[in-house]
Amino acid sequence: MENKKKEKLRPGQVQARPGIENEMQPRPKSEPKSYEGGKLAGKTALITGGDSGIGRAVAILFAKEGARVAIVYLGEDEDAVYTKDQITAVGGTCRLIKADLSKEESCRQAVEETVQLFGGLDVLVNNAGTQWEQSSIEDISTEQLLQTFYTNFFSYFWMTKYAVGHLKKGAAIVNTTSVTAYRGSPALMDYAATKGAIVGFTRSLAGNLVKKGIRVNAVAPGPVWTPLIVSSFDKEKVASFGSDVPMERAGEPNEIAPCYVFLASEDASFMTGQVLHPNGGEIING
Template identity: 60%
Template sequence: MKKQTKKQIRPKQTQQRPGKQSKLAPVAETRPKQYKAEGKLAGKAALITGGDSGIGKAVALLFAKEGADICIAYLSEQKDANDTKAEVEAFGRSCYLIKGDLGKEAHCKKVIDKAAKQFGKIDIVVNNAGLHWEADAIEDITTEQLMKTFHSDFFSYFWITKYAMQYLKKGSSIINTASVTAYRGSPKLIDYSATKGAIISFTRALAANLTPKGIRVNAVAPGPIWTPLISSSFDKKKVSEFGSDAPMKRAGMPNEVAPAFLFLACGDSSYISGQVIHPNGGEIING
């Protein structure tokens, strides 16, 4: 057996972007933790972008367990999407899949139109899709990469929300996936960190704008979470050590983040808007 480095906490691995759930070692834990469901989202319809794997999948499964029907918008990983659909349906809920590039405004509009037609309504929007690419210096970030990152990781949030507004009503909830990088930055993810900072400001401004309509807007800013995005974005050494520098000395699992989304989606958080929850393994970021 090869001796592991001090920080190595999982096998070295890498895969092509955007990554596949089934190829992770260990596989990311997305199943809801064991507890008795309370029907907190009974009768609700939720749209989750990037819901085929990782955090989005964990959110989809937890929402389904609590009674919501699920629409998942995803980029390209058909097997992951089909697996998630089957797991949602195992909770007795409907799951509708929409494949395509959310970095294109026309597709975002199509997603909303299809989701609303499928379920007759949209109660919850979870903007979660995202990609990132490492760069050693700002000079290495091309305009093409910058625009692709913003189209995928921020503009899609704006467009999905904009076109969903005609269906959202009093009591609806919008939840945006931000990141710890919005608060402390990341030296090799400059453009990605910038999108996450934009998401925080977007969340706060939109929350203030929609308060009179009774629509709440909040965000979740995860720290290091073990998802296919990680193994498809970094080199083998960094993947093997991912999360070891968190206060808890490990990366979190998607099903450790999903409860934050459930809390913000249901009536338990009825007096909360414009806020951010930080499941990040104990890092204090004062935001």
């Protein structure tokens, strides 16, 4: 097979070791990036599961960084309105979209409503999720399995499918996976499987969109104190939730949200197909 010559990206040059940066052509860029109005100024972001937990923290921080925000939520009106109020309080703009994203048409409508309202879309954050604890695979019904995949994975696929046509060069997609995708979870087998699927989807989509200038990355949180926890486990597990990680505590949503801002902004301009791991110190080599 004939070797393909590499395209020259810069003039060929050689210096004596260790080299002089000021004599390089072109010179490496070392000045810090600056963002007038915030890291996401002028951008429109669509965040699923944005009413509470990680999604709420991401939505508020995005707004503080200058983004117009649309959040999709299932039915928790009180939480959603509170999130909108918090965004308004920091001078942001927020649209609430109530929808069941386990249905493909709802995903399409959520994207179209956002684009029609704000005139475009720059950042998609796929974050909605659900889980049910089961001690045995025999206790996981087909109905539960399908609902978990429809909510946790199919919605990510559908949201992206309908959003990608509106995304331009410089846009970003950030998916929420989980530490369970890497180490598993004996009592959350179907949930962990969806999170593993999200990792594969993120890496594949990143390669598919890289030449269009659209970056795709993910965040894999460890234990985080959100409503999903108190609605999933018994009182004893809730009381000790997060104590098994090296930091011996669960994270807070506002400790996770900066990962999303980083991946959505030009700070992460050289990152695609990657996963960040805010998990309290657990080493998972992923």
